[in-house]
Amino acid sequence: DAKTTQPNSMESNEEEPVHLPCNHSTISGTDYIHWYRQLPSQGPEYVIHGLTSNVNNRMASLAIAEDRKSSTLILHRATLRDAAVYYCILRPDNYGQNFVFGPGTRLSVLP
Amino acid sequence: DGGITQSPKYLFRKEGQNVTLSCEQNLNHDAMYWYRQDPGQGLRLIYYSQIVNDFQKGDIAEGYSVSREKKESFPLTVTSAQKNPTAFYLCASSTHNTGELFFGEGSRLTVL
Numbered sequence: 261d262a263k264t265t266q267p268n269s270m271e272s273n274e275e276e277p278v279h280l281p282c283n284h285s286t287i288s289g290t291d292y293i294h295w296y297r298q299l300p301s302q303g304p305e306y307v308i309h310g311l312t313s314n315v316n317n318r319m320a321s322l323a324i325a326e327d328r329k330s331s332t333l334i335l336h337r338a339t340l341r342d343a344a345v346y347y348c349i350l351r352p353d354n355y356g357q358n359f360v361f362g363p364g365t366r367l368s369v370l371p
Numbered sequence: 372d373g374g375i376t377q378s379p380k381y382l383f384r385k386e387g388q389n390v391t392l393s394c395e396q397n398l399n400h401d402a403m404y405w406y407r408q409d410p411g412q413g414l415r416l417i418y419y420s421q422i423v424n425d426f427q428k429g430d431i432a433e434g435y436s437v438s439r440e441k442k443e444s445f446p447l448t449v450t451s452a453q454k455n456p457t458a459f460y461l462c463a464s465s466t467h468n469t470g471e472l473f474f475g476e477g478s479r480l481t482v483l
Binding site: 292294296301302303304305306309347351360361362363364 | 375406411412413414415416459461463470471472473474475476477479
């Protein structure tokens with residue numbers, strides 16, 4: 261299973277943009293890049309996903325490097341409710357296969 | 372509303388007892404998953420199922436069993452063979468088309 265590497269923790273000030281990096285140097289051509297976040301004692305929540313092109317939705321933006329070996333989740337204006345653990349995972353094109361979750365990045369948002 | 376329902380939310384059991392965690396989804400998803408999460412750690416896959424009457428072991432299947440008799444249901448049994456069963460258990464489902472995972476709220480199992 262393809263693996264990802266993320267910083268253990270990051271800090272941001274409220275209402276400032278946050279860039280959460282993820283390295284996935286062993287990504288294959290058909291792996292989708294997914295991001296989820298998890299609040300304490302809750303199940304993870306889907307944030308965004310992409311394959312090759314940058315993606316935007318109401319929650320965040322996903323910037324994917326041209327060689328696809330890294331990606332960045334962008335929260336445009338961090339709020340206190342964005343404090344969570346953020347997971348970057350690779351989903352193989354073969355549906356139903358294993359999603360490998362690493363320890364993720366714990367984001368703290370300071371008021 | 373569509374979603375995934377896990378029950379019970381909290382469960383206590385004595386050592387040597389089997390316990391079954393329920394997971395039901397009404398999203399019409401084919402694939403379903405069980406994950407285990409220990410404090411401060413990421414999620415580890417226990418079992419997954421792509422279709423009814425079929426399932427595969429994940430990374431940490433020892434001491435666990437599952438069944439997939441209906442598309443909507445994917446119960447997980449934690450057997451007495453599981454050495455350290457105290458954990459937070461998460462069920463998820465996904466479609467084939469997008470692969471986006473939908474998670475339940477989790478079941479916290481404590482072995483006394």
